[in-house]
Amino acid sequence: xxxxxxxxxxxxxxxxxxxxxxxxxxxxxxxxxxxxxxxxxxxxxxxxxxxxxxxxxxxxxxxxxxxxxxxxxxxxxxxxxxxxxxxxxxxxxxxxxxxxxxxxxxxxxxxxxxxxxxxxxxxxxxxxxxxxxxxxxxxxxxxxxxxxxxxxxxxxxxxxxxxxxxxxxxxxxxxxxxxxxxxxxxxxxxxxxxxxxxxxxxxxxxxxxxxxxxxxxxxxxxxxxxxxxxxxxxxxxxxxxxxxxxxxxxxxxxxxxxxxxxxxxxxxxxxxxxxxx
Amino acid sequence: xxxxxxxxxxxxxxxxxxxxxxxxxxxxxxxxxxxxxxxxxxxxxxxxxxxxxxxxxxxxxxxxxxxxxxxxxxxxxxxxxxxxxxxxxxxxxxxxxxxxxxxxxxxxxxxxxxxxxxxxxxxxxxxxxxxxxxxxxxxxxxxxxxxxxxxxxxxxxxxxxxxxxxxxxxxxxxxxxxxxxxxxxxxxxxxxxxxxxxxxxxxxxxxxxxxxxxxxxxxxxxxxxxxxxxxxxxxxxxxxxxxxxxxxxxxxxxxxxxxxxxxxxxxxxxxxxxxxxxxxxxxxxxx
Numbered sequence: 001x002x003x004x005x006x007x008x009x010x011x012x013x014x015x016x017x018x019x020x021x022x023x024x025x026x027x028x029x030x031x032x033x034x035x036x037x038x039x040x041x042x043x044x045x046x047x048x049x050x051x052x053x054x055x056x057x058x059x060x061x062x063x064x065x066x067x068x069x070x071x072x073x074x075x076x077x078x079x080x081x082x083x084x085x086x087x088x089x090x091x092x093x094x095x096x097x098x099x100x101x102x103x104x105x106x107x108x109x110x111x112x113x114x115x116x117x118x119x120x121x122x123x124x125x126x127x128x129x130x131x132x133x134x135x136x137x138x139x140x141x142x143x144x145x146x147x148x149x150x151x152x153x154x155x156x157x158x159x160x161x162x163x164x165x166x167x168x169x170x171x172x173x174x175x176x177x178x179x180x181x182x183x184x185x186x187x188x189x190x191x192x193x194x195x196x197x198x199x200x201x202x203x204x205x206x207x208x209x210x211x212x213x214x215x216x217x218x219x220x221x222x223x224x225x226x227x228x229x230x231x232x233x234x235x236x237x238x239x240x241x242x243x244x245x246x247x248x249x250x251x252x253x254x255x256x257x258x259x260x261x262x263x264x265x266x267x268x269x270x271x272x273x274x275x276x277x
Numbered sequence: 278x279x280x281x282x283x284x285x286x287x288x289x290x291x292x293x294x295x296x297x298x299x300x301x302x303x304x305x306x307x308x309x310x311x312x313x314x315x316x317x318x319x320x321x322x323x324x325x326x327x328x329x330x331x332x333x334x335x336x337x338x339x340x341x342x343x344x345x346x347x348x349x350x351x352x353x354x355x356x357x358x359x360x361x362x363x364x365x366x367x368x369x370x371x372x373x374x375x376x377x378x379x380x381x382x383x384x385x386x387x388x389x390x391x392x393x394x395x396x397x398x399x400x401x402x403x404x405x406x407x408x409x410x411x412x413x414x415x416x417x418x419x420x421x422x423x424x425x426x427x428x429x430x431x432x433x434x435x436x437x438x439x440x441x442x443x444x445x446x447x448x449x450x451x452x453x454x455x456x457x458x459x460x461x462x463x464x465x466x467x468x469x470x471x472x473x474x475x476x477x478x479x480x481x482x483x484x485x486x487x488x489x490x491x492x493x494x495x496x497x498x499x500x501x502x503x504x505x506x507x508x509x510x511x512x513x514x515x516x517x518x519x520x521x522x523x524x525x526x527x528x529x530x531x532x533x534x535x536x537x538x539x540x541x542x543x544x545x546x547x548x549x550x551x552x553x554x555x556x557x558x559x560x561x562x563x564x
Contacts, residue, residue: 011366011367011368012368014362014365014366014367015367015368015369017362018362018363018367018369018370018373019368019369019373021373022372022373022376022377025376025377025380025436025440026376026380027403028388028391028392028395028436029379029380031391031395031403032391043400043401044399044400044401045400047400047401047402047403047406048403048406048407088286089286089287089290090287092283092284092286092287093283093284093286093287095283096280096281096282096283096284096287097284099280099283100280102280104281105280105281105284108284108287108288111291112287112291115291115295115296117545117546117549118295118299118542119496119497119541119542119545120497121497121499121517121518121521121538121541121542122298122299122302122538122539122541122542123294123295123298123299123302123538124521124522124525124526124538125298125301125302125305125312125521125525125526125531125534125535125538126297126298126299126301126302126305127294127298128525128526129312129531130293130298145294146294148290148294149290149294149295151286151287151290152287152290152291152295155287180280180283184283205382208384209383209384209385209386209387210384211384211385211386211499211500211503211504212499212500212518212522215503216522216526227384227386227387230386230387230390231386231387231390231504234390234393241394241401244390244394245391245394248387248390248391251384251387252383252387255382255383255384256379256382259379259382263375263378266378266444267444267448270444270445270447270448271448271451271452
């Protein structure tokens with residue numbers, strides 16, 4: 001066989017194997033979606049088959065019997081406010097560290113490094129008590145406060161990027177009389193847009209998907225986030241499997257849309273990490 | 278000083294959400310504090326002794342370490358070859374890449390719930406119904422036996438995580454200059470030799486990052502085992518995080534929960550440092 005023919009053969013082998021692999025890996029996703037259009041009986045007879053008589057009843061039932069829209073609004077609030085706070089605090093800290101080197105900033109940098117290794121689980125019990133005393137348990141703002149801890153992670157991603165900025169521009173702005181906050185807001189933030197996009201995408205995903213914090217801090221139905229709502233749907237739809245799958249699909253649709261729009265920042269974020277090593 | 282002012286918010290976050298609660302956790306771990314009563318006594322290391330004599334807590338420790346090690350090894354072993362193939366040309370490449378990546382986008386908690394249905398011995402259980410139609414096998418309650426429940430939790434985590442880590446490796450692969458391979462080809466190196474002497478060394482920093490994320494994430498795991506098995510059967514898939522929450526918040530044993538949290542933090546710090554040391558050595562040996 002000529003090298004060209006061999007290369008073509010491998011191309012087709014690769015194509016077939018990879019498409020098959022991807023399809024097999026995606027069976028669970030197909031399973032969730034296809035069962036939302038079935039009745040319970042239909043699903044029990046053939047969990048993987050196409051619906052015998054497709055129905056949208058499960059969707060109307062889920063919207064009618066669960067506060068799914070409410071939990072969406074809760075999650076949007078917690079994610080937007082939480083991530084905005086994290087990124088603001090983290091970028092401000094990175095700016096303060098990079099702007100002027102002193103013994104103080106060196107100590108702060110070291111302390112943040114240590115904090116980076118401390119798992120959230122280590123602080124959970126005292127923080128629960130703290131929030132209980134402040135009346136923040138079972139509130140959305142209580143969740144936001146917990147998510148602010150992510151500022152340290154944001155700081156680490158942003159500070160590496162900020163060090164590589166052309167600081168002559170900033171020096172020039174300062175000579176023109178711009179104050180430090182104006183420089184941060186008007187010059188530095190626009191310059192670090194690429195890393196901000198990456199940080200925002202990663203933190204949005206992890207905040208939106210978080211289960212531990214809402215599961216510990218939220219008890220009332222009205223305050224549930226989407227993930228907690230799906231978790232509770234298992235009990236509510238104990239024998240009504242298609243309704244549970246429908247709930248799951250409704251929960252995954254925004255994540256899916258977000259993923260499609262932000263895919264390039266996710267991948268470029270991974271690539272940026274690769275440059276840093 | 279102006280620059281210090283920019284650090285104030287992060288210092289506040291550090292003090293309120295890290296330093297003070299961590300000190301409190303350490304303090305609680307040395308007392309008999311229940312979480313409610315104000316009458317607190319110093320009891321020394323008693324809570325630590327409790328942790329090491331409670332079989333449910335020990336099982337949580339064992340499974341957490343097992344989970345972290347197994348997912349780190351398996352995901353790495355599958356993600357690297359997957360990334361190598363994803364980096365070559367084939368039909369539908371972008372779609373296949375997106376599909377693998379998308380598996381890690383949904384919340385792990387939700388994936389755990391869905392897999393509970395997939396693995397169910399009831400009629401909804403796809404795994405059992407496939408095994409039945411292929412081999413006529415009887416339905417197996419995968420999540421009801423310790424060993425198979427542990428294997429299932431780990432495999433679901435691998436299924437969900439491989440795509441993400443393959444994408445991470447892909448980013449490193451794409452940064453390898455093509456002329457390295459052209460030169461090797463001219464020198465008569467085969468595919469395997471090229472992988473061993475070019476791809477693997479160039480991937481070394483990626484391996485450090487990926488295994489670091491897997492290891493530290495694996496030790497902190499909570500969502501997937503909790504939603505897939507509730508930590509059962511018995512305490513077979515109990516995790517450290519789950520134990521900390523149950524003891525420290527749900528059962529009003531803040532003292533034991535805190536001792537567990539202190540041990541947990543020390544273990545995370547130790548294992549992560551050891552992992553970094555080992556992977557740095559591997560990186561040096563490869564390149």
